Amino acid sequence: MSLLAVERLSVAFPGQVAVRDASFAIEAGETLALVGESGCGKSVTAFSVMRLLPPNARVTSGRILFEGTDLLAEPPAGMRRIRGKRISLIQQEPMTSLNPVLSIGAQIVEVLRRHEKLSRRAARARATELLDLVSIPDAHRRVDDYPHNLSGGMRQRVMIAMAVACGPKLLIADEPTTALDVTTQAQVLDLLDDLRHRLGMAVLLITHDLGVVAQWADRIAVMYAGRIVEKASIGPFFAEPLHPYSRGLLGARVDVDTDEHYLANRLSEIPGSVGSAAGEQGCPFAPRCPVAQAACRQAPPPLLELDAVDTGARAVACPVSVAQTGGRHAAAVG
Amino acid sequence: MRMGRRIATTLRRTVIHAGPTVLGIIVLDFLLLQLMPGDAADVIATEAGVATAETMAAIRERFGLDQPVLTQLMNFLGHLAQFDLGYSPRYNMPVLDMIMMRLPGTLLLMVTALSLALAMGVIVGSVMAAWAGRWPDRVLSVVVLLLYSMPGFWVGLMAVVLFSVKLGWLPSDGNMTIGAELTGFGLVADRLSHLVLPALALASFFVAVYARLTRASMLEVQRQDFMRTAHGKGLHPFFIQLRHALRNALIPVTTVAGMHLGNLLGGAVVVETLFGWPGMGRLALEAVLARDFSVLLGVLLLSSFLVILANVTIDLLHAWLDPRIGEAG
Numbered sequence: 239m240s241l242l243a244v245e246r247l248s249v250a251f252p253g254q255v256a257v258r259d260a261s262f263a264i265e266a267g268e269t270l271a272l273v274g275e276s277g278c279g280k281s282v283t284a285f286s287v288m289r290l291l292p293p294n295a296r297v298t299s300g301r302i303l304f305e306g307t308d309l310l311a312e313p314p315a316g317m318r319r320i321r322g323k324r325i326s327l328i329q330q331e332p333m334t335s336l337n338p339v340l341s342i343g344a345q346i347v348e349v350l351r352r353h354e355k356l357s358r359r360a361a362r363a364r365a366t367e368l369l370d371l372v373s374i375p376d377a378h379r380r381v382d383d384y385p386h387n388l389s390g391g392m393r394q395r396v397m398i399a400m401a402v403a404c405g406p407k408l409l410i411a412d413e414p415t416t417a418l419d420v421t422t423q424a425q426v427l428d429l430l431d432d433l434r435h436r437l438g439m440a441v442l443l444i445t446h447d448l449g450v451v452a453q454w455a456d457r458i459a460v461m462y463a464g465r466i467v468e469k470a471s472i473g474p475f476f477a478e479p480l481h482p483y484s485r486g487l488l489g490a491r492v493d494v495d496t497d498e499h500y501l502a503n504r505l506s507e508i509p510g511s512v513g514s515a516a517g518e519q520g521c522p523f524a525p526r527c528p529v530a531q532a533a534c535r536q537a538p539p540p541l542l543e544l545d546a547v548d549t550g551a552r553a554v555a556c557p558v559s560v561a562q563t564g565g566r567h568a569a570a571v572g
Numbered sequence: 573m574r575m576g577r578r579i580a581t582t583l584r585r586t587v588i589h590a591g592p593t594v595l596g597i598i599v600l601d602f603l604l605l606q607l608m609p610g611d612a613a614d615v616i617a618t619e620a621g622v623a624t625a626e627t628m629a630a631i632r633e634r635f636g637l638d639q640p641v642l643t644q645l646m647n648f649l650g651h652l653a654q655f656d657l658g659y660s661p662r663y664n665m666p667v668l669d670m671i672m673m674r675l676p677g678t679l680l681l682m683v684t685a686l687s688l689a690l691a692m693g694v695i696v697g698s699v700m701a702a703w704a705g706r707w708p709d710r711v712l713s714v715v716v717l718l719l720y721s722m723p724g725f726w727v728g729l730m731a732v733v734l735f736s737v738k739l740g741w742l743p744s745d746g747n748m749t750i751g752a753e754l755t756g757f758g759l760v761a762d763r764l765s766h767l768v769l770p771a772l773a774l775a776s777f778f779v780a781v782y783a784r785l786t787r788a789s790m791l792e793v794q795r796q797d798f799m800r801t802a803h804g805k806g807l808h809p810f811f812i813q814l815r816h817a818l819r820n821a822l823i824p825v826t827t828v829a830g831m832h833l834g835n836l837l838g839g840a841v842v843v844e845t846l847f848g849w850p851g852m853g854r855l856a857l858e859a860v861l862a863r864d865f866s867v868l869l870g871v872l873l874l875s876s877f878l879v880i881l882a883n884v885t886i887d888l889l890h891a892w893l894d895p896r897i898g899e900a901g
Contacts, residue, residue, distance in 0.1 A: 285800075288804060290800055290803055290804060317806075318806040318807070318808065319806060320806065321803065321804055321805065321806035322804060322805035322806035322807075323806060326804060326805075327800070327801070327804035329797050329800065329801060330797075331797055334796060334797040334798060335797040335798055335800070335801045336798055336801065337798040337801070337802070337816050337820070338798070338820070338894070338895070338896060339819050339820055339823075339893060339894055339895060340815075340816075340819075341895070348805060348807065348815075349805040349806070349807075352805060352806055352807055353806065384895040384896070386895070386896050397801070400801075400805070
């Protein structure tokens with residue numbers, strides 16, 4: 239049984255559907271990267287798992303099984319026992335995700351005392367340990383600092399300390415490094431990866447940075463306009479992306495190993511914009527797709543599970559690409 | 573202690589600002605009062621019924637009213653430096669004594685009214701925010717709008733009609749039962765029952781202001797990322813509202829409350845007159861009518877002290893509520 243299994247999840251806001259039929263699973267201890275451009279529904283998917291959607295969003299169908307229990311059917315009190323203890327969250331913007339009027343120590347102590355029977359003193363000692371764990375220098379002095387005393391990278395470390403405080407099984411990291419500069423990014427992701435191994439957590443890493451995915455994720459799920467269009471292990475995905483959108487994404491990367499330079503050559507891009515997916519009857523990517531056929535515009539293509547023993551679970555929502563790769567992948571319609 | 577240092581910084585800064593402010597207020601008040609037609613001699617002479625030019629001149633000379641304005645100002649400042657607020661020609665007693673007799677009454681009324689307004693406003697505003705758009709919010713919005721649009725003295729009058737005249741629950745005049753010789757609990761209860769109506773009349777408008785402000789800033793806070801963080805910790809929603817939302821939402825409310833203290837003193841004149849409350853507001857009114865400038869200057873000076881003191885309190889409260897304030901000092 240997977241640690242987390244999201245089955246055919248759909249989430250709607252008034253007047254628009256943010257996530258359609260998304261299914262994916264995370265095994266204990268692994269990092270799944272959920273990748274896509276802004277507004278494709280990755281954050282909404284993540285917030286659905288914790289049932290922290292904005293008040294005007296509704297889960298219209300699907301199940302979210304965490305250790306076998308359906309989180310969508312869990313009563314609020316049960317959900318509160320899971321949040322922060324079994325599943326925790328790191329948000330994108332460390333500048334605003336910590337409460338400005340409470341010291342960082344108090345904010346860590348809060349989650350510890352909510353879920354564990356600890357005295358004030360013991361919780362404070364544990365908070366200091368946690369700050370030490372996330373490599374905040376001088377942790378015993380820093381514990382009384384307020385968020386505005388810390389840099390962005392430090393704040394994100396505090397968020398991580400808070401998130402791992404009760405030893406969660408699943409950590410949802412919603413673009414944890416987008417707001418940080420590149421060197422800090424690598425440090426924070428290294429820290430996350432290190433903690434994942436030490437604490438045995440699974441990580442749902444939401445990002446739009448394929449470089450981050452290549453370095454820190456085990457598996458990837460690519461989202462486009464609210465749908466998951468491709469799922470794969472990292473190695474095979476980067477070796478041979480199947481969905482035309484994935485190929486476009488990888489093609490748009492600047493690669494230091496090739497001679498191409500943006501001053502000399504025009505960078506490759508995906509034509510059109512994601513807005514073209516609105517109102518599309520068939521495959522949402524069809525208006526921008528170089529290999530689209532008439533059939534693509536009729537009905538959204540199902541996610542085809544590919545039978546590839548050596549590459550792990552792989553699925554792609556593009557029958558055209560599957561047909562093109564031909565013999566190497568025997569498609570089993572799922 | 574971090575908190576101690578922050579508060580010390582805030583205090584130091586406020587004291588540095590307060591000195592010049594007070595001096596400016598005194599000089600401005602003094603010059604403004606000189607613009608008013610008539611002086612104490614005129615009023616005393618009018619009340620006496622007969623006055624010759626000689627007696628008028630004698631009165632003026634006795635109280636130094638015949639000297640040039642600048643000399644009068646310098647005299648006043650000189651006396652002030654020795655904590656001497658001057659002498660009231662009309663009441664024949666030192667101004668400081670008169671004010672000190674009235675000050676506790678006004679302080680009691682102001683502090684009670686402001687605390688009431690803050691407590692009720694914050695509670696009502698939080699309830700409105702928690703049920704935003706649903707019926708508790710709608711009903712309270714109407715009530716708040718009524719409070720906002722009705723003048724305090726009218727609310728006071730209606731309260732007197734209802735609670736004093738019809739129901740006979742509460743007294744409508746003065747600050748204690750005269751000649752009752754009460755002690756202990758009875759004394760406190762008597763004072764409190766006299767305090768209720770004036771305090772409510774004075775607070776009503778401000779309850780509305782703080783309720784609207786609290787509602788708006790509570791709703792604003794709900795959208796912040798740290799609220800999702802707090803929910804993500806598995807905390808109880810009530811606890812989250814109290815500890816994470818309200819504390820952030822209170823910062824703008826306290827700012828406005830600090831600015832309102834001056835208004836509250838102004839409103840106290842009307843309410844004190846209405847309820848026969850022996851406070852500084854009424855003293856100021858009587859002083860204006862009697863052209864008793866030394867009393868009026870004393871009242872104005874003390875009022876400005878009160879406002880500055882209140883601002884210091886608010887600044888300290890701010891420094892406690894918001895750790896970002898008072899660190900860069």
